[in-house]
Amino acid sequence: MAETTGQAFHDMARHKTRPGWGRATCTLALLSIVALAGCDKLTKDGGSDGPAALTGGAMNLAERDIEAPEVFSLTEPGLWDGRPSLGGVWVAHPTVTDPERVIIRNTANGKFVIGALFRRELENPGPALQVSSDAAEALGVLAGAPAPLSVIALRREEAPAPDATAITNFDAPEVIAATPLDPQPGTEAPAADPAPVATDLPAAAPATPEPAPAAPTSNLEKPFVQIGIFSIEANANETADRLRADGLSASVLAQNSQGKSFWRVVVGPAPTVADRSAVLDKIKALGFPDAYAVTN
Structure with missing residues (x-):
């Protein structure tokens, strides 16, 4: 980092006689040097070599x-x-x-x-x-x-799981606000033409969002019927498609446990006990005798 700072001074000395180099250029160079020095402080005092400190240790479940x-x-x-x-x-x-x-x-x-x-x-x-x-x-x-x-x-x-919003504190370098500099004579930028203003345009009609379909509800403790657990997603999808072809509302739920991915096929939810019993009888008649009621 010290070599980078010295190089910045060297560039200033070598180019200071070029046309267009004036007070603005020198000031920008000085700001770059200060920023580099701050970067050096970050690496030494609070960079990856030091332990990270968590703030606001909020925990989720x-x-x-x-x-x-x-x-x-x-x-x-x-x-x-x-x-x-x-x-x-x-x-x-x-x-x-x-x-x-x-x-x-x-x-x-x-x-x-x-x-x-x-x-x-x-x-x-x-x-x-x-x-x-x-x-x-x-x-x-x-x-x-x-x-x-x-x-x-x-x-x-x-x-308990760490809150995703927890942040890590470091000794951040001091922030130096940039100050606008007076332009050198003859370097003023030409004024931009004002943007054209559209007139007599019809007001756009406000978009009306389509209402989302209401999710089916059930008061049963175990409103779903589980068909099976599959280690291959394609097999789960094939089973669900077969059930849907017979008029059942089958879903494939992707889950992970013990480092293994698996896919559950469930049907439901059933609104009443009678509906769930009818669905379970139909599923067993389709060749799934081990299907049973589950919470979700």
Whole structure:
């Protein structure tokens, strides 16, 4: 920075005899030197070498997923029977009482995925933990080859997050206000022609915004029906399109948990319990027997 300041003085001395260099040019050069000196102070006293101090430490609340082994936790071999299955990523076990959102890990290769947990109704030979085709693909489980799986329930938790408006304080250089200088004789800029003023123009009609469609509401605690959780967005969209073709209001919700992206397909909201029951019966008749009611 000192070399830059010296260079500015050198340029002043070398060019001071050129035509057009006068009081205005010297003043601008001096202002540049002061600004450079301030930059040098910023680097030494409050730049990236020093710790950042947060002011007004306001905190917001953000939701995140945490593992809840007290709700459900299971580690045992899981099996995919090799047949394609609907409903996205899921596992099923005979001991399950209520559907849960879970994290499924293949402890043999370290792969994991977010999916749904259901009660297994059919008793087939082999491991009790049954895996869907989408879950098997995400976890690297081969058809007919049991793999060691860990299944743990997930819960949403509110956690403090830094306020995005928090700022970092530094020792900022002193701000020097620029003062207009008298122009040198013969250098005055010509006066600009006044802008033409339009007359007798019709007043523009005020734009009327179109009202936004009212969002559907419901007083039910669980007004939506979840079809499945998908690790591949295209599969979720394909399932939603199939449901819409049958007259159901299906939505694809993109979410992220434990560093994994996944997509939930839900239908709703249903305004009444009777409507929700009718929707659930229709969804199961379309080949999604594990669909269940959810809050959102």
